[in-house]
Amino acid sequence: MKNWYMLSLVGRDRxxxxxxxxxGLCKSGCNLGDSSMARLGGNFTIMLMVQHAGSLEAVEAIVxxxxxxxGLNHHLVAIEGGVHxxxxxxxxxxxxxxxxxGVVEDVTGPLAGAGLNILHLDSNxxxxxxxxxxxxxxxxxxxxxxxxIYRVLETLSDEKKIKSxxxxxxxxxx
Numbered sequence: 250m251k252n253w254y255m256l257s258l259v260g261r262d263r264x265x266x267x268x269x270x271x272x273g274l275c276k277s278g279c280n281l282g283d284s285s286m287a288r289l290g291g292n293f294t295i296m297l298m299v300q301h302a303g304s305l306e307a308v309e310a311i312v313x314x315x316x317x318x319x320g321l322n323h324h325l326v327a328i329e330g331g332v333h334x335x336x337x338x339x340x341x342x343x344x345x346x347x348x349x350x351g352v353v354e355d356v357t358g359p360l361a362g363a364g365l366n367i368l369h370l371d372s373n374x375x376x377x378x379x380x381x382x383x384x385x386x387x388x389x390x391x392x393x394x395x396x397x398i399y400r401v402l403e404t405l406s407d408e409k410k411i412k413s414x415x416x417x418x419x420x421x422x423x
Contacts (some may be wrong), residue, residue, distance in 0.1 A: 250298045251280070251301065251302055251330075252300070252304070252305075252308075252330070253282070253298060253299070253300050253327070253329065253330020254295045254298070254300075254301065254303075254305065254308050254325055254326065254330075254423060255296060255298060255299075255300045255326050255328045255329055256295075256296070256298075256299050256308075256312060256323060256324070256325050256327070257294070257295065257296045257323065257324045258270070258279075258293075258294065258295050258297075258316055258319075258321040258323045258324075259292060259293070259294045259321060259322050259323075260286070260292065260293060260319065260320045260321035260322060260323065261289075261292060261293070261320060262291055262292055262293040263320075264322070264369070265305070266293050266295075267286065267295070267318060268320055268354055269308070269315075269318075270295070270315060270319060270321075271400040272310075273315040273318075274299060274311065274312075274315065276384070277311040278301060278302070278303075278311075279299045279300065279301045279308070279311065279377075280299070280301070280332065281297060281298070281299060281300075281347055282297070282298030282299065283295075283297075283298045284296065284297040284298065287371070291374065291409060292318070292408075293321075298330060302328060304325075305325065305416060306325050308325060310327055310339070310374075311417075313324055313351035319363070321384075322418060325402070336368060336390060336402065337418040337419065338368050338369070338388035338389055338418060338419070339343065339367070339389065339390045339391045339417065339418065339421075339422045340386045340387075340389060340390075340391060340398065340399075340415055340417055341357060341386070341387070341388050341415075341416045341418055342354055342360075342385075342386070342388075342389075342402070342413060342414070342415050342416075343384070343385070343386050343387075343412075343413065343414045343416075344384070344385040344387070344402075344411050344412065344413045345371050345382050345383065345384045345385070345411070345412050346382070346409065346410055346411040346412065347380055347381070347382065347383070347410070348374050348375075348380075348381040348382060348383040351384070352383050352385070352411070353385065355400050355405065355409050355411065356385055356387075356405065356411065357370075358385070359401045359404065359405065360389075360398065360402060362401075363393060363398050363400065363401045364391055364392035364394070364397055364398070365389045365390070365391055365392075365394030365398055366389050366390045366391075366392065367388075367389045367422060368388050368389050368390065369385070369386055369387070369388040369389075370385065370387050370388075371385070371386045372384060372385045386420075391422050394422065395415075395417060395422050399415065400413060400415065
């Protein structure tokens with residue numbers, strides 16, 4: 250029986266991390282599943298589902314030297330695995346406002362209350378010294394229709410000065 254593990258790695262970004270990581274894992278008998286990778290600041294991060302016949306300790310013994318050679322810190326846990334059905338998002342929302350503490354909370358709490366299940370969230374801050382802008386890009390599914398999402402975005406604009414754009418990408422919820 251093959252076991253599934255979630256591997257997360259973080260470290261300074263540099264060219265060829267993904268190529269070297271995937272080659273090292275595959276050469277050691279690991280099958281790679283779903284993954285999410287990003288460059289955050291000057292750092293690289295990845296979460297990767299890994300399938301292997303061995304125990305958690307056996308996979309740790311494979312991962313540890315690869316991570317060390319790449320200069321990455323890692324964390325490995327056993328998970329339920331298998332082939333998963335991807336959930337396609339219903340909406341794409343882009344938001345921006347002046348950078349300040351609590352922006353993500355201001356946005357995600359009300360959107361969740363309006364029935365948005367966030368599948369993917371990216372955020373970044375502009376380099377503006379005097380007034381940096383905080384950007385949030387969200388993809389998700391809507392449980393209560395699209396109108397409650399529009400109402401939340403209008404409230405965020407009025408009360409928190411958060412500008413937004415909602416793009417329905419599933420024609421059935423528009």
